[in-house]
Amino acid sequence: MIGIVSIVLAVLQVSSAACDTNKYANSTPIELLQAYVQINTTTYNDLTPAVEFWTALAELADVSIETHELVEGFPILVLKWPGADSSQQSIMLNSHMDVVPASLEDGWTYDPFLGIIDNGIIYGRGTQDMKSVSIQYYSALRRLKENNVTLLRDVYMTLMPDEEVGAESGMIPFLKTDAFAAMNVGVELDEGTPYPLPMIALFYQDKVVWQIQVDCHAVSGHGSSFPATNNTATGKCRNVVDRLFEFRDEQYEIAATALPTAAGGYTSLNLNKLNGGTANNVVPSVVSLVFDIRLSTTLNEVQFDAQLREWISEAGDNITLTYILKNQQSPATVVNSTNPYYVAISEAAEELGITILPTVPPGSTDARHVRNAGYPAFGFSPMPNTELLLHAVNEHLAVSVFNDGIDIYEEIITRLANIPADSTTTDHSAYLYSTAT
Ligand SMILES: [Zn+2]
Incomplete structure (x- = not known):
């Protein structure tokens, strides 16, 4: 545990009265995505504007936000939506704030940090990887809250500073903190990838990286x-x-x-x-x-x-x-009926009429660190019928796909956070298995 070096910089719990002056008070989800894309969070940039952005959004939703800076200049944010029974294991919705570099000179049609919408498509760095997902998590949770839906389990949104360069200042040390332990996580959701067919990939394991000289x-x-x-x-x-x-x-x-x-x-x-x-x-x-x-x-x-x-x-x-x-080989998350978290996601997909495809991707995400720490994790980005443009020039996303993704998360989050208390075990290893022989 490195909780002692974890500095909680700010814990905000504000009343909704403060929202009147909030600059995002009347923003639609796609406008929030535009505003977020406009903050250039290329890895190693100063993330203060992104922290301010999320602080304003937490204030709007009337939820708490904590900033943990385990390595100077690399803030980790935690937004908490409390459930009816906080003694139950929670749902962790993870995303990363940082993006890979982009510039007009690379051949972009539009400035990659403007979030221009043209013909129903939003262009910009992070529209797929993965600012869209962060805003979708947030918009789904806020909609549930505004509709007075109380979920059983606590739901946390975590935002990491350095996924694109290996998570040495983000997810890896965060998993060792008292703050993470206190979240009492049952399952983690992380990023997936777009799929050019009418289906959504569900990553249950990541390949690990070895680089040798x-x-x-x-x-x-x-x-x-x-x-x-x-x-x-x-x-x-x-x-x-x-x-x-x-x-x-x-x-x-x-x-x-x-x-x-x-x-x-x-x-x-x-x-x-x-x-x-x-x-x-x-x-x-x-x-x-x-x-x-x-x-x-x-x-x-x-x-x-x-x-x-x-x-x-x-x-x-x-x-x-x-x-x-x-990197150490990570275990796989169980994707069958013995894992209630997988069942909840499958049932949500059935309800929504979408096809989910359990997959191992060619690359890797922060979820591998979560699985290595012993927690079941799924990579999932609701971007069906979408060309894969992670890290690419002209990264973009259809606004309709983005908005549909909020509905998808609303259903998935509701089902995950309402899994009855006696249906999950605190022994996380029951939902993980090693595939290496
Ligand atoms: Zn990513």
């Missing part, structure tokens, strides 16, 4: 010297690449025939950096390679680590392996 050392020499290939840094690197690409080809074969919902069934591997050499006429003494690897959910991490080391040792002597990133 391989340095091949050899004796330097004049450009006119002619050492044996296996005695050069580049020759050793070639051997490393050959072995890893043989594995890549095997995995590519699996990926090529896998369903889009089955990205957990293969390991992706890309050689993303090659560095080496000092001059055109000098044989280099060191060449380094950086590989980005996304592990299959069924891959045994210990065996794969041993396999990597074996390939590298076969490639020659004086080759070193360094892990830049080595």
Whole structure:
């Protein structure tokens, strides 16, 4: 627990009388999304304007907001909608405030930080990933509150500062705080992705990331010297690449025939950096390679680590392996009738007439940290019939899809937060299982 270093900067509980002067008092949900997109929250930017935005929205909804700054400059926000019985495990709706960089020079039709609406479509960074989802959570909860609907369980909205760069100052330390423990979380919802078909993906596990650097050392020499290939840094690197690409080809074969919902069934591997050499006429003494690897959910991490080391040792002597990133494989959330949280989401989908598809995505989200901490978590972004434009130029979302998503969350949140007290166990591990063998 690192609760002692958690600084609660502000706890606001304000009366609705204060709302008269609130600048967002008459804003529709899509106008709130526009206003949020207009706050440039590119990772490492000052998030103070975003904190002020959410403080104003909490005030409008007459709910409390806490700011936890575990690392200076990286605020974590927690908005609490109390249920009828706060002793029950709560529902955590997570999203991240930060977005990846964007600029007009990249080829955007509209300024990515204006939230321009053209022909029923809102354009801007974060319209898919994932400011839309934050506003949808909020709008659904506020509508329920305004309709005097009291849910059984507490619902929390958490907003993270640095998901796009690995969550080292956000979700990862937050999960170790007393503040998180006090939330008594039963299940977490996190981001999903759009789907170009009339269905919504429900992520129940994320692939984890390993990034490795391989340095091949050899004796330097004049450009006119002619050492044996296996005695050069580049020759050793070639051997490393050959072995890893043989594995890549095997995995590519699996990926090529896998369903889009089955990205957990293969390991992706890309050689993303090659560095080496000092001059055109000098044989280099060191060449380094950086590989980005996304592990299959069924891959045994210990065996794969041993396999990597074996390939590298076969490639020659004086080759070193360094892990830049080595995420731990996360368990999967149970997606069958034994998990009441999954049942609640499935029943909501049935009621709404939407199709939900349990999926393992090619990438990863903050939900992997939540699952690693032992809590069931689902990735879900209600964006059916939508082109996937996460991190892309001209990221956009149909206003109708955005508004429908609020209705979808209203139903899902209601069902999750009204799961009867005796239907869930406090033993979270009952809703998680390991798929690695
Ligand atoms: Zn995201």
